[in-house]
Amino acid sequence: MESNGGDAFRILEEIETLKAAKSDIEHRIANLQVQIGGVAVEEMTDSILCPPISTNDAGFGHGLSPEMVYRYSRQLLLPSFGVKGQSNLLKxxxxxxxxxxxxxxxxxxxxxxxxxxxxxxxxxxxxxxxxxxxxxxxxxxxxxxxxxxxxxxxxxxxxxxxxxxxxxxxxxxxxxxxxxxxxxxxxxxxxxxxxxxxxxxxxxxxxxxxxxxxxxxxxxxxxxxxx
CATH class of the missing domain: 3.40.50.720 (NAD(P)-binding Rossmann-like Domain)
Structure with missing residues (x-):
């Protein structure tokens, strides 16, 4: 019984860890979406901070719309890529x-x-x-x-x-x-x-x-x- 109780405790700890990671990713995506509009984002880590870009400056007639932010969200989270990298790709x-x-x-x-x-x-x-x-x-x-x-x-x-x-x-x-x-x-x-x-x-x-x-x-x- 003690072993089962210990396993349950470890599982609950892992669930909480995953929830925290999910919340952090959602927060970072939200910050990037705000940044697209040129609004200053506070309390972002230096690893994901990119210069704001205009939604009108995306090359070949395509703006980095909220839909595009969602489409490319996984690569936007890469520290060495971010919004600037995606903007360069579009151009x-x-x-x-x-x-x-x-x-x-x-x-x-x-x-x-x-x-x-x-x-x-x-x-x-x-x-x-x-x-x-x-x-x-x-x-x-x-x-x-x-x-x-x-x-x-x-x-x-x-x-x-x-x-x-x-x-x-x-x-x-x-x-x-x-x-x-x-x-x-x-x-x-x-x-x-x-x-x-x-x-x-x-x-x-x-x-x-x-x-x-x-x-x-x-x-x-x-x-x-x-x-």
Whole structure:
């Protein structure tokens, strides 16, 4: 009986601890919501304090509304991210070249986290043998453009961001024109000529490049910043 009583006491203590943690998270979210309106927030810890931003200053026509604060609340709580980080995301633009095995998860996460403008480049159509690894596509889009399929999936996750569809191959004749419109480029292609061309474009235009590759059970990723 004493053992059962001790277990019950520990469980009650854990319940109270969880309640306190829940209350603290709700308080921090409320403080962030007040901060969005530009109202000074008192008694916030330095780890989550971010400069107030205007709801009219969110980039690409999207304000950081109360609904967006709730949508992104979990990442807004990150000490190194906060409201300023989310505001910067909304003002940013990223081009993903390739909507296949590498581009699929990248596009889904970028759309979900709130990148303001997301460009997709691919000239292929969705095929049945894409289904097991190119997770952004569904059977309903087999035979249709991968860009169309990927754009639909991104909009389904986050309707507040701008999706730009480039249903064409990236070639020397159009690469500079397309790449110059974005802040960052993600190379998710699967062939060396395309990789070299994308890298050259980023060097010429001074764009940061994130390049990923996968073969079998191995993969690698590189970030290249133009100095």
């Amino acid at each position: 940013s633009s990223i081009l993903v070249v390739g909507a296949g095995g590498l581009g699929s998860p990248a596009l889904l996460y970028l759309a979900a986290c709130g990148v303001g403008r997301l460009g997709i480049v691919d000239h292929d159509d969705v095929e049945l043998n894409n289904m097991h690894r190119q997770i952004i596509h569904t059977e309903a889009y087999i035979g249709q453009s991968k860009v169309k399929s990927a754009a639909a999936a991104c909009r389904a996750i986050n309707s507040t961001i701008d999706i730009v569809e480039h249903r064409e191959a990236l070639r020397t004749s159009n690469a500079l024109e397309i790449v110059r419109k974005y802040d960052i480029v993600i190379d998710a292609t699967d062939n060396l000529p395309s990789r070299y061309m994308i890298s050259d474009c980023c060097v010429v235009l001074g764009k940061p490049l994130v390049s990923g590759a996968a073969l079998g059970l191995e993969g690698q990723v590189h970030y290249l910043a133009v100095c």
